Amino acid sequence: MKKAHHQLTRREFLKAAGLAAAGGLLSTCAPAPTPTPAAPATPAPGTPVPRVEGATPEERALNGIKALKAAGKIKDGDTFVILHHSGQRNNIVPALEEWNRLTGLNFVSAEEGLEANIYTKVMNEAVTRTGSYDIFLTFVNWIADMAEAGLIVDQTEWWEKYDPEVDHGPNAYVPPIDRFTSLYKGRRYAMGADNDTFSMFYRKDLMENPDEQKRFEDKFGRKLEVPKTWEEFDQWVAFFDRPDQGMRGVHMYAERYFAYTGWAARFISRGGAYFDDNMDPLITSEEGVTALEEMVRLIQNHAWPDAVTGDWSVAYTRFPEGSVFCAWAWPSLGKWAQDPKTSKIVGKVGAMEIPGTIHDGELVRAVPHVVGWSFSISRYSKSPEACYCFIQWFCGPKTGLDAIARVGTLDIFRQPWFNEPKMKEAYGAEFLPVLLANSKNAFPDISLRGANEYLDKLNLHLQQAFAGQKKPEQALKDAADEWQKITDRLGRLSQIEAWRQERKNYPEPIQRLWRKKGIFKD
Amino acid sequence: MQRRMRWIQWLNDERWMGQLLILPMQLLIWFVLIIPMLIVIYLSLVSWQPIMGVDWWQAPFAGLRNYAQALQDQRFLTALGRTIGLVLVAVGMEFLLGLALAIFFHQQEFPGKRLFASIILYPMMLPWVVVGLCFYLLFLDKGPVNYILISLFGPGASVQWYQNPVLALMTIALADVWQWTPFMFLVIYSGLGALPPEPIEAAMTLGASRWQIFRYIVFPMLKPVLMIALIIRALEAFKIFDLVYIMTGGGPGTSTESLSLYLYRTGFVYGQLSYAAAMALLILILVAVIARLAVRPLEAELEAR
Numbered sequence: 135m136k137k138a139h140h141q142l143t144r145r146e147f148l149k150a151a152g153l154a155a156a157g158g159l160l161s162t163c164a165p166a167p168t169p170t171p172a173a174p175a176t177p178a179p180g181t182p183v184p185r186v187e188g189a190t191p192e193e194r195a196l197n198g199i200k201a202l203k204a205a206g207k208i209k210d211g212d213t214f215v216i217l218h219h220s221g222q223r224n225n226i227v228p229a230l231e232e233w234n235r236l237t238g239l240n241f242v243s244a245e246e247g248l249e250a251n252i253y254t255k256v257m258n259e260a261v262t263r264t265g266s267y268d269i270f271l272t273f274v275n276w277i278a279d280m281a282e283a284g285l286i287v288d289q290t291e292w293w294e295k296y297d298p299e300v301d302h303g304p305n306a307y308v309p310p311i312d313r314f315t316s317l318y319k320g321r322r323y324a325m326g327a328d329n330d331t332f333s334m335f336y337r338k339d340l341m342e343n344p345d346e347q348k349r350f351e352d353k354f355g356r357k358l359e360v361p362k363t364w365e366e367f368d369q370w371v372a373f374f375d376r377p378d379q380g381m382r383g384v385h386m387y388a389e390r391y392f393a394y395t396g397w398a399a400r401f402i403s404r405g406g407a408y409f410d411d412n413m414d415p416l417i418t419s420e421e422g423v424t425a426l427e428e429m430v431r432l433i434q435n436h437a438w439p440d441a442v443t444g445d446w447s448v449a450y451t452r453f454p455e456g457s458v459f460c461a462w463a464w465p466s467l468g469k470w471a472q473d474p475k476t477s478k479i480v481g482k483v484g485a486m487e488i489p490g491t492i493h494d495g496e497l498v499r500a501v502p503h504v505v506g507w508s509f510s511i512s513r514y515s516k517s518p519e520a521c522y523c524f525i526q527w528f529c530g531p532k533t534g535l536d537a538i539a540r541v542g543t544l545d546i547f548r549q550p551w552f553n554e555p556k557m558k559e560a561y562g563a564e565f566l567p568v569l570l571a572n573s574k575n576a577f578p579d580i581s582l583r584g585a586n587e588y589l590d591k592l593n594l595h596l597q598q599a600f601a602g603q604k605k606p607e608q609a610l611k612d613a614a615d616e617w618q619k620i621t622d623r624l625g626r627l628s629q630i631e632a633w634r635q636e637r638k639n640y641p642e643p644i645q646r647l648w649r650k651k652g653i654f655k656d
Numbered sequence: 657m658q659r660r661m662r663w664i665q666w667l668n669d670e671r672w673m674g675q676l677l678i679l680p681m682q683l684l685i686w687f688v689l690i691i692p693m694l695i696v697i698y699l700s701l702v703s704w705q706p707i708m709g710v711d712w713w714q715a716p717f718a719g720l721r722n723y724a725q726a727l728q729d730q731r732f733l734t735a736l737g738r739t740i741g742l743v744l745v746a747v748g749m750e751f752l753l754g755l756a757l758a759i760f761f762h763q764q765e766f767p768g769k770r771l772f773a774s775i776i777l778y779p780m781m782l783p784w785v786v787v788g789l790c791f792y793l794l795f796l797d798k799g800p801v802n803y804i805l806i807s808l809f810g811p812g813a814s815v816q817w818y819q820n821p822v823l824a825l826m827t828i829a830l831a832d833v834w835q836w837t838p839f840m841f842l843v844i845y846s847g848l849g850a851l852p853p854e855p856i857e858a859a860m861t862l863g864a865s866r867w868q869i870f871r872y873i874v875f876p877m878l879k880p881v882l883m884i885a886l887i888i889r890a891l892e893a894f895k896i897f898d899l900v901y902i903m904t905g906g907g908p909g910t911s912t913e914s915l916s917l918y919l920y921r922t923g924f925v926y927g928q929l930s931y932a933a934a935m936a937l938l939i940l941i942l943v944a945v946i947a948r949l950a951v952r953p954l955e956a957e958l959e960a961r
Contacts, residue, residue, distance in 0.1 A: 254924050257706045279707040279927065390907040440797050442908060443818035583707050587926035598909035601819055624708070 183294040191305075194296045195527035199237045199520060208517045210238035214524070218271035219252060220245040221543035222507070226271075229528055229537045241524060249273070249505075253586065260285040265514035269521045271327060274315050274506040274578065275585040278632060281323045282583045286510040287518050290322045298325060298526045305531040307547050308570065314578035314639035315508045315547075319632050324508035325525050327534075329547040331503045331576040332395065333569055335453060335467055336360070336460035338484030340374060349373075360486040362497055364400050367489040368432055374459035375436040383436035385452045385461035388429070388600035389444055393593045395502045396432075396462075400425035402500035402577055403490040405647045407637065411654060413621045413629050415614035417592075418607070426599060426606035433600050442600045454479060462488070464504070465545045468565045485568040488575070493650070498643050503576040507544060547573075577640045582632050584624050591616040700934035705927045715930070722934030731910055732935055735918045736942075742825065742914065743893045746832040751886060753833065754840020759870075761841075762848040773845070780838040788902030791831035795903075821911035824904045828912060831899050836892075840885055847881030848874070883954045887947060894943060915939060 186201070188194030202208045218226055223245060230241045244267065246252045256270055260283035270280070280286045299305045301312040307326060315326025340346055341358060350358035350373055361367040375383030386396040406421035416422070433441050438457070440448050446463070453461035454470050454477035461467065470476045471483045490499030509525040511518045527533055531548055538544050539556040551557050552570045561569065580588045592613045599609035621629050637654065638645070648654045666672055700722055704715035726732050761773055779787065794801050795817040805813040818824045851874065859869050897916035900906060906913030906921075913921075919939075923932030 250925070257924075257927060260706050261712065282709045283706045284709060390905040438797060439816045439819050443797075443816070443824075443904075445905070584705075584927070587928075590921065590925055594907075594909050597907055598911075601908035603821075603909060603911070624705070 183291055185294075186296050190530060190532065191296070191298045192527050192530035192533050195523040195530065196236060198296055198523040198526075199239070202517060202520055202523075208239065208520050211240055212516065212520070213240040213242060214268040214515065214517075214521060215242055215244050215266065216269040216271065216524075217244045217246065217252065217255060217267040219249055219507075219543065220247045222271060223542065224540045225537045225542035225544045226528075228540065229533060232533075233524060233527060239520065253279075256280060256285065257283065259512070259514075263514050265512065265516070268512050268515035268518075269525065270510050270512065271507050272510065274324070274326065274328075274503075274508045275581040275589075277316075277324045277508060277510060278318050278581055278583040278585060280510055281318050282628075285513060286323055287513050288321045288323055289316075289325065289511065289522055292519065292522045292526075293322050296523070296526050298529065299531065300325065300529075305548055305550055308549050308573040308576075310639050310641050311503065311506075311547055311573060311576060314503070314581065314636070315506055317635065317639060318581070320635045324510040325529055326506065326508050326547060327525075327529055327544055328507040329503075329545045329569075329573055329576075330464050330506040331501055331569065331573045332399075332462050332488065333465060333468065333501075333565070333572050334460055334462040334486050334488055335471055336484050336486060337374070337456075337479065337482055339479075339482035340459065341484065346374075360484070361489050362487075363492055364403070364428065364489045368428065371432060371436050371460065376459075380457055382438050382458050383460070384432060385437060385441055385449050385458040386429070386433065387446065387449070388433045388437070388442045388597065389440075389446075389448075390593055390597055392446055392504060393596040393600060394589060395504055397422075397426050397429045397596055398577075399488060399500050399502050400428060400491070402640075402644060403498050405491075405493065405498070405644075405651045405653070407648055407653050408580060409617075409633050411630065411634060413626055413633055415617045416653070417617075418610045418614050422610050423607050426596070426610060430599055430606055434602065442597065450476075465561065465565075465569055466543070468562060469541075469560075472562055485565045487568060487571050490575075493647055496643070498647055499572075499575040500577050500641070500644055501572045501575045503573075503578050505579070575641050575643070577644060578636070581636055582629055584620050584629075587620050588617055591620070696933045696937065699930050700937050702930055704930045706929070707927055712929075718930065722931050723938065725931065726935045726938055729935075731913070731918060732915075734910070735913050735915045736939075738825070738913070739894060739896065739915045742829055742832075742896065743890050746829040746836075747886065747889050747893050749829070749833045750837045750840045750889060751882075753837045754842075754885075755844055755882075757837070757841045758844035758848055761845055776841055777838045779835045780842075782835065784835070784898035785902060787831055787835045788899045791827060791834070791899070792903045795827045818904055819908060821908065824908070824912045828896075828899050828903055831903065832893060832896065836889060839889060843881060843885040844878070847878050851877050880954055880958060883950065887950050890950075891943065891947060 186194045186197050188197045199208070203210075216226065216230070223243070227243055230243060233239070233241055246255065252270075252272055253276055255267075256272060256276065257279070259267060260280065270286070272280070277286070281288075293300070300307050300316065301309070306312060307315075308329065311326060311329055311331070315328070316322045316324045318324075341360070347358040353373065354369060361370045371383035373383075374381070387393060388396065401417070401422050404421040404425060406419055406425070407416050410416055438448075438452065440452075449461045449463040449467055450470050452458045453463075453467060454473075456479045468483065468485055472480055474480050477483075488499055488501040490497050492498075509529070511521045511525070515521050528537060531550065534548060535551055535554060535556060538546055538551070539554075539560045541560075546552065546557055546561065546566075546569070549570075552566050558566060579585065582588065595604065595609040595613040595616075598604040599606050604612070637648075645654075649656075667676075699712065699715075701718060701720070702712075702715035703718040703721070704710070704712050706712075708715075757776065761769065793799055796802070797814065797816065801817070802814045805815060815823065817827050855873050855877070856869055859873050864872075895916050896914050897920065900912060900914045900917050901920075904912040906917045910918075919932050919935055922928050922935065
């Protein structure tokens with residue numbers, strides 16, 4: 135029987151087109167068959183992991199590539215994409231060329247100009263699983279988000295197999311940077327490729343001026359020296375605060391994105407911790423409030439207003455132009471202040487260890503490690519192990535030395551490099567011992583899942599305190615309330631597990647202080 | 657051969673051919689508009705963040721909780737009020753300045769008129785980010801504006817533009833006015849040029865004053881154009897993001913945060929995509945209602961003609 139001729143109505147047509155489109159979309163982004171996780175299976179406890187032969191981390195990485203090729207897992211010309219910030223081009227691109235020449239693979243760079251966009255791209259990749267990127271070079275404290283989103287692989291087994299010499303031996307990273315740039319919930323999800331420990335820079339010429347020394351001694355009854363405690367630091371800054379001469383005492387961040395840094399250094403050196411073991415915030419403690427009151431006084435009385443209203447770059451204009459006596463920032467500020475192209479105070483710059491607080495005769499310093507970059511590997515890469523071999527090679531004692539000494543935003547992190555002539559030339563011989571000392575006292579940004587949100591909410595309220603819109607106690611209470619909401623939303627138990635591991639990545643003197651104060655037992 | 661004939665016949669059937677021709681556009685609309693919209697609605701009804709470790713289609717159902725949360729979220733409501741205030745002030749000023757400039761250019765003849773008209777349009781051609789950066793630099797503590805103030809009135813005249821929330825918002829509004837007054841000028845100037853001259857000439861013959869001519873003849877005839885210009889600009893200004901992001905980052909605290917910036921932070925910094933989706937839909941509904949109310953009198957007037 136012949137079918138009756140059917141007139142297709144517009145409604146029917148739209149319905150059909152809609153179904154086709156929906157089907158198409160769902161087939162691309164909805165429950166796509168989840169690619170088989172390429173992460174190495176965790177071996178049974180006690181099972182020895184076979185080690186790859188080779189005298190150095192670089193050699194073992196190259197041998198790993200040979201073995202992967204022999205096993206037919208990769209072949210010459212295979213392409214791997216590294217997502218990184220454009221500021222690292224000079225560190226990464228020349229190394230890629232060398233790696234490709236040595237391995238016959240094709241590792242390529244994908245640059246992103248804005249840091250925040252890297253996070254967006256990474257999270258998009260976690261949702262869409264396109265496998266567009268094989269390696270991510272991201273902020274250290276995004277590792278938790280990436281791991282929990284199922285985007286990156288656990289590298290722990292490869293660390294055992296290839297031994298990157300990160301946490302032991304003469305080539306080790308500066309502790310505790312070796313821990314907090316790679317660990318999440320006790321597993322190695324990343325490999326640190328940077329050192330973003332803050333240092334304080336000051337006007338050495340004024341410190342060496344006999345008139346200034348005499349005036350200081352007359353006023354405070356002690357010699358004019360680089361301050362060791364925050365109390366001394368505040369007096370020092372007040373002494374050199376000369377607004378009538380166009381020079382304020384200090385530039386420390388009190389703005390929207392890094393307002394927490396100065397407060398956190400004081401808070402933690404006083405024995406404060408962000409959370410207790412149940413993830414209840416401890417920032418409203420006496421240590422937290424006092425630290426913020428001190429910082430607010432310092433910023434409101436001895437800093438230019440753009441400490442509150444500017445951005446991270448203000449330190450890089452204020453200090454080199456000579457309009458502040460001292461400033462703190464990343465290691466690169468020292469380079470800027472010593473470069474005639476960017477500075478009016480070349481030859482007048484000193485660097486110092488970040489002050490601390492004395493507890494029972496012991497000076498405890500806590501130095502913020504702000505941002506920092508770590509390599510992680512996509513679960514959806516065609517060969518995560520080959521990617522691992524690259525990052526081990528790049529961060530290796532020899533390759534890394536060459537890569538990090540080039541001008542870029544990645545900074546020195548392996549201990550022996552602090553004695554290398556190349557690094558002395560790059561950073562200045564006087565600065566390196568200071569940076570090493572500060573690095574040993576470095577504590578990480580909050581690196582829990584949702585770290586961006588924890589830090590942003592903290593910054594928001596701290597900035598309001600610095601701008602005089604809120605009392606310090608209220609600002610911290612508001613931040614703590616917001617933190618509780620975040621923790622509850624993301625799952626308190628999981629956050630507790632992560633925090634209990636994370637606090638073990640703090641420098642030992644701080645952990646000792648916590649134990650002494652009874653904040654944590656272990 | 658038979659198959660080929662059937663294919664040609666099918667193609668010649670205008671019902672099928674018509675549908676086939678519009679199919680690409682239909683698919684495009686479904687993919688870029690309707691399906692994403694459905695996903696946004698779905699996301700707003702669940703509780704999901706990429707970092708929760710579950711896929712979005714497995715997220716727990718939240719009902720209207722995200723909407724309820726938004727309506728109680730002080731930061732969201734304040735950002736909404738602030739954005740509406742910013743739109744009223746900035747678009748209002750743009751309208752008045754644009755109108756004044758358009759009338760001036762329409763009525764006056766002077767050498768270089770065309771050149772000046774072109775120059776006036778330049779700010780509109782600049783990217784938001786460039787305008788934001790320029791104005792940010794202008795109002796820095798050591799920027800040109802403070803330099804002029806100090807030169808004129810002494811060191812005490814320096815103003816902390818970005819520390820005071822009202823002043824910070826003012827600088828953002830000023831940047832917006834500078835960039836978008838040309839748009840108002842362009843639309844109104846074109847509208848004035850298209851008005852029929854007869855009623856105006858008749859009024860002049862009857863001795864009407866310039867104000868009377870504007871008030872009773874030009875303005876009513878120009879009203880649809882003005883309404884369109886105002887609606888377009890208001891909708892655009894409501895989405896203000898770049899200027900705020902660059903000039904103040906929403907600070908101090910959240911005191912200059914616009915709706916778009918808060919949405920961006922919620923979705924892409926905090927990763928709360930479900931909550932951001934609910935807020936975005938609430939804003940969409942609000943804007944749609946306001947736009948509808950604004951357009952209705954215009955429609956009535958056009959129908960009456």
